[in-house]
Amino acid sequence: MLRSPRNLCRLVRIAMTLARHDALFWLEVVPGGPALRRIARWATLGMRAVPPDTPAGERLARALQVLGPSFIKLGQALATRADLIGERVAADLAQLQDRLPPFPGPIARLTIEHELGRPLGELFHSFETDATAAASIAQVHFAVTADGREVAVKVLRPGIEAAFARDLDLFAWLAEWIERMVPFLRRLRPIAVVRTLADSVTLEMDLRFEAAAASELAQNFRGDPDYHVPTVDWQRTARRVLTVARIRGIRVDDRAALVAAGHDPRRILTVAANVFFAQVFRDGFFHADMHPGNLFVAADGALVAVDFGIMGRLDRLTRYYLADMLTGFLNGDYRRVAEVHFEAGYVPATQSVDAFAMACRSIGEPIQGRPLHEISLARLLAQLFEVAETFDMETQPQLLLLQKTMLVAEGVGRQLDPGVNMWELARPLIEAWVVENRGPEARARQSVSDLMSIAQRLPDLVADAETIAASLASGGLRLHPESLRALAGGQRHRAGAWPIWVALTALVVAVILAAR
Numbered sequence: 001m002l003r004s005p006r007n008l009c010r011l012v013r014i015a016m017t018l019a020r021h022d023a024l025f026w027l028e029v030v031p032g033g034p035a036l037r038r039i040a041r042w043a044t045l046g047m048r049a050v051p052p053d054t055p056a057g058e059r060l061a062r063a064l065q066v067l068g069p070s071f072i073k074l075g076q077a078l079a080t081r082a083d084l085i086g087e088r089v090a091a092d093l094a095q096l097q098d099r100l101p102p103f104p105g106p107i108a109r110l111t112i113e114h115e116l117g118r119p120l121g122e123l124f125h126s127f128e129t130d131a132t133a134a135a136s137i138a139q140v141h142f143a144v145t146a147d148g149r150e151v152a153v154k155v156l157r158p159g160i161e162a163a164f165a166r167d168l169d170l171f172a173w174l175a176e177w178i179e180r181m182v183p184f185l186r187r188l189r190p191i192a193v194v195r196t197l198a199d200s201v202t203l204e205m206d207l208r209f210e211a212a213a214a215s216e217l218a219q220n221f222r223g224d225p226d227y228h229v230p231t232v233d234w235q236r237t238a239r240r241v242l243t244v245a246r247i248r249g250i251r252v253d254d255r256a257a258l259v260a261a262g263h264d265p266r267r268i269l270t271v272a273a274n275v276f277f278a279q280v281f282r283d284g285f286f287h288a289d290m291h292p293g294n295l296f297v298a299a300d301g302a303l304v305a306v307d308f309g310i311m312g313r314l315d316r317l318t319r320y321y322l323a324d325m326l327t328g329f330l331n332g333d334y335r336r337v338a339e340v341h342f343e344a345g346y347v348p349a350t351q352s353v354d355a356f357a358m359a360c361r362s363i364g365e366p367i368q369g370r371p372l373h374e375i376s377l378a379r380l381l382a383q384l385f386e387v388a389e390t391f392d393m394e395t396q397p398q399l400l401l402l403q404k405t406m407l408v409a410e411g412v413g414r415q416l417d418p419g420v421n422m423w424e425l426a427r428p429l430i431e432a433w434v435v436e437n438r439g440p441e442a443r444a445r446q447s448v449s450d451l452m453s454i455a456q457r458l459p460d461l462v463a464d465a466e467t468i469a470a471s472l473a474s475g476g477l478r479l480h481p482e483s484l485r486a487l488a489g490g491q492r493h494r495a496g497a498w499p500i501w502v503a504l505t506a507l508v509v510a511v512i513l514a515a516r
Contacts, residue, residue: 003173007169007170007173007174014067018040018060019040019043020044020048020049021049021050021062024040024041025037049066057088057090057091058092060093061075061095064093069160071167073200074171074197075096076093076094077193077197077400079093079094079407094408094411099134100136102131102134106129108131108141108153111155111156111240112155115239115240115241116236116238116241123145124143125144125146128143133293137204137309138154138155139154140153140155142246143243149233149245150245151233151236151244151245152230152245153241154207154243154244155240156240161205164201168194168201171198172194189394204310207242208237208242210242211232211242213311214230216285220278220279220282225302226271227304227305228305230304230306247298249304250296251292251293251295251297252268252297252303253416263301265416269417269425271302272409272413273413273422276406278429280322281433284315284316285314287311287312288310288402289307289310290305290409290412291408293307312398312405318398321341321344322402323434324336324438325337327434327438328360329364329367329380332365334357334361334364335353341356346393347388347393355391356391359390360384362387363384363387374421376410377423378406378409381399
């Protein structure tokens with residue numbers, strides 16, 4: 001009952017912070033927004049927190065940082081939506097640093113003892129009270145275990161769960177109002193986007209999940225000399241504490257230090273491209289927070305990743321969609337690019353394939369014949385999402401996360417070697433994967449596999465048909481109202497439509513059996 005008044009009061013405080021940073025420029029496209037912006041600017045005259053010539057995206061980034069952890073995460077999510085906020089603002093938000101002042105070391109010590117149920121002296125031979133890094137959700141302390149191993153200990157901020165819960169409730173409330181009051185924005189699925197953000201934050205605030213993500217990533221690259229993941233110390237890990245082996249290396253974007261240490265930037269870039277390709281296409285499980293502060297180069301030249309709080313997953317069909325779509329763009333086969341979107345169910349079947357193919361051509365033609373180092377696949381994806389708005393393409397959160405990660409990876413690549421496209425370095429692996437997984441032989445194998453799956457389910461279908469036939473013979477078949485609504489509603493995705501075809505097939509078979 002108090003939800004709306006509480007959130008309205010918070011909105012006023014948030015609006016004041018945005019106004020002081022002159023970060024309400026987005027109101028210009030909202031009905032009545034320009035007048036509201038003028039009032040807000042007048043109300044905060046003399047209270048400006050940024051110089052007047054500061055770029056719009058940077059003003060917004062600074063305001064979000066002042067507003068706190070949840071808004072930093074929101075800004076990082078908005079950085080993937082160039083279709084909504086423009087490329088310049090999106091680029092500025094992509095630089096939003098997830099950094100906050102550290103909380104006191106004694107609080108971190110108390111948290112560790114409470115979570116692990118043992119005195120700090122029993123857990124560690126030494127523990128650095130001053131944090132080495134502090135972000136919105138947690139901070140990191142270096143320590144040495146009782147058996148002499150150097151480790152990094154990540155500790156959640158006090159009260160962070162309650163702070164995020166309050167802000168996420170506000171975001172959800174706003175999303176509900178947007179879907180109710182602004183119908184043309186429903187395509188952007190604001191409620192689903194907020195729910196995805198909430199799920200991500202929930203995982204980030206249980207460090208056992210981050211430990212599990214690190215463990216899975218390490219298993220995927222077991223035996224790979226070019227990519228290392230710090231070992232998790234499970235005995236010193238709990239919900240609010242994560243302990244991993246301490247790593248030493250040079251930040252991947254510090255080109256001068258890398259060259260001085262004898263590393264070849266081109267080789268590092270090749271390794272980074274291959275690793276990213278393997279994570280996305282081979283494993284469908286990728287590090288989705290690949291900013292330079294989370295990737296280091298060890299003395300032996302291997303890449304070492306840290307901070308596994310944000311990870312992305314892509315199922316097999318989504319990976320196939322990406323491979324076919326990117327291949328179509330690079331080969332100039334825009335009809336195939338369009339067909340892939342319809343096959344995946346991303347664009348409604350009511351839209352025109354030919355018209356969407358023409359839209360894809362408008363994106364792809366400018367890159368044809370250009371040197372690969374001038375082509376940004378991340379920007380290509382962003383432009384595709386922007387054009388797809390015309391065709392009612394629904395927001396795909398997993399693809400937005402991938403696009404953001406690719407954007408950051410390309411930025412690191414340009415710092416290492418501005419004359420090279422990192423995706424070109426991974427081209428042999430990409431081509432081999434496409435041939436193996438999307439070539440004629442692979443498609444034939446998949447067709448056989450699908451037929452075998454259907455054959456395995458046939459006895460169950462026949463049994464279901466016999467049951468339905470018996471129900472029909474004894475007075476009819478009754479369906480729950482929810483089932484009727486689900487059948488009537490239909491599904492956009494082909495995979496989601498499978499249960500409907502099973503039900504229809506079973507009904508047809510039942511009628512035939514009953515007739516006998």
